[in-house]
Amino acid sequence: MLIFLAMLEDEGDSGKFTELYQRYKGLAFWVAKQIIGDDYLAEDVVQEAFTRIAKNFSKISIKNDISCNKTKSFIVIVVERTAIDFYRKRKRIQQWEVYPEKWESSLFAVENPPLKEESAVYCAMKELPKKYSEILFLHYVNGLSSYEISSVLKMKDSTVRTRIARGKRELEKLLADWLVRQREEKEASGE
DSSP: OHHHHHHOSSGGGHHHHHHHHHHHHHHHHHHHHHHHOOHHHHHHHHHHHHHHHHHTTTTSGGGSOTTSHHHHHHHHHHHHHHHHHHHHHHHHHSOOSOOGGGSOOGGGTSSSOSSOTTSHHHHHHHHSOHHHHHHHIIIIISOOOHHHHHHHHTOOHHHHHHHHHHHHHHHHHHHHHHHHHHHHHHHHHTO
């Protein structure tokens, strides 16, 4: 814990970060274990994820309300991306039996998601490829800029901006299809 606190730029953030870590370390471990499948390696992933968060804590907007669902989804996305990065590095060294690309995002397994489950946007976001849904979620729901996302997820800023644009187009298509299906169902039921 002291290592994380030493990474914080603002000493006033140490209380908030400590609260964040205590509140979400269990969830982070669960998410990492779902992808990695090994307790010890999942602990390494959690440490790396919180290191990323600590290094960028002053840049991200989760400091305000630690207990909100946006913060929980942010933590889930960072841990998932860290676990997948960790998995890919290890895969070069040895063959693993776990294939994270096949896992459904844990973002949608979180209790009380920030988006209403019955909403068209939630349903469409669930259908999007994970590489788009995570970025769009961080950008539009959590309000992070492309620079903040790239810094936390260790991606190029240009890649983040491209995924935002492409994800937005895909989301628009899915929502348009959803509206057409709703209209057809309404007409078929005679309303």
